Amino acid sequence: MWIRYGLGQAVSLVVTLVRLVPLAILNRVSRERLPDATPAGVVISMTTHGARLAHVHYALESLARGNMVAPMVLWLDKKDFDAPWPAPLRRLVDRGLRVRCSDGDYGPHTKYWGTFNDVAGTATRVVTADDDIIYPEWFLERLVLANDISPDRIVAHRAHRVKLNDEGVAPYRRWKPVTGTRPTARNFATGVSGVLYPASFISYVVGQGTRFMGVSPRADDVWLHLCALRSGHEVRQVSGQSRNFAVIPATQMTALSFHNTMFGGNDAQIAQAYTDDDVAVLKAAR
Structure with missing residues (x-):
């Protein structure tokens, strides 16, 4: 069994490395301008930090080659913003x-917070993407199509169903991937595979200010789901299958998602985030 698992991991790594080659070439030779606006009224927002600046161009180039493209904003903490940027990033x-x-040290919330503030009060939708993922060409267009069908819903390629028990919210590791497209407050969008947030939700989140720093400073997905729950914005998965996209090698050892999932980081954040009233809403949800 372990031999088969090891071979499977090796094959997966090789396939991923092969996918990086055309993105590296594209970064070196492309002169195609990234859009300043999109007819769909969408902006893509991302953050990165530290050593990950050396790899973020792969994620950005995968988005830039999509069937649908949109303006992209990369947020950096001040120390990274003021430091020299890698050549691939300068080319982008x-x-x-x-x-x-960023105007503060917001951790994972940097991914969306500045862009939400910039577009709040407009009709602009924001798609968040992670810096360590190779996104498929249909990534953005399917998010936009799903949101066009359900305009006031948060739309995600990957979601988990919140599991409840007698004590309230069950440990995160017991939550199951969503299998279906029916929107519900019990769906928890996981940002790693990309999420589209409608304008009405963005305005609500901005109205909460930086309360996330006291509620779930290391888990942006938890805070955004809590805001969705309290604002009445259900979460819809794009398709019946919860999507996992290729991960850029050498990025996961420092990934916050690894800490939150494998070492119970999400559970600690969830325990201090969800009140009894929030759990009651979850229990009453479809």
Whole structure:
């Protein structure tokens, strides 16, 4: 069994490395401008930090080659913003990537917070993406189509169903992937595979200010689901299958998601985030 598992992991790594080659070439040779706007009224928002700046161009180039493209904003903490940027990132900036300096140390919330503030009060939708994923060409267009069908719903390629027990919310490791497209407050969007947030939700989140720093500072997915629950925005999965996209090698050893999932980080954040009233809403949800 372990031999088969090891071979499977090796094959997966090779396939992923092969996928990186055309993205690396694209970064070096492309002169195609990234869009300043999109007819769909969407902005893609991302963050990265530290050594991961050396690899973030792979995720960005995978988004730039999509069947549907949109303006992209990369948020950096001040120390990374002021430091020299890798050449692949500078090449993307020359083509129109917006790199912005965060106004605070918000951890994983940096991924969305600045962009939410920029577009709040407009009709703009925001798609969040992670810096360590190779996104497929249909990534954005399927999110937009699903949201067009359900305009006031949060739409995600990957979601888990919140599991409850007698004490309230069950440990995160016991939650199961969503199998279906029916929207419900019990669906928990996981940002790793990309999430689209509608304008009405963005305005609600911005209205909460930086309370996330006291509620779930290390788990942006927890805070955003809590805001969805309290604002009445259900979560819809794009398809009946919860999607996992290829991970860029050498990025996961420092991934916050690894800590939150494998070492119970999400459970600690969930325990202090969800009140008895929140659990009651979850229990009453479809």
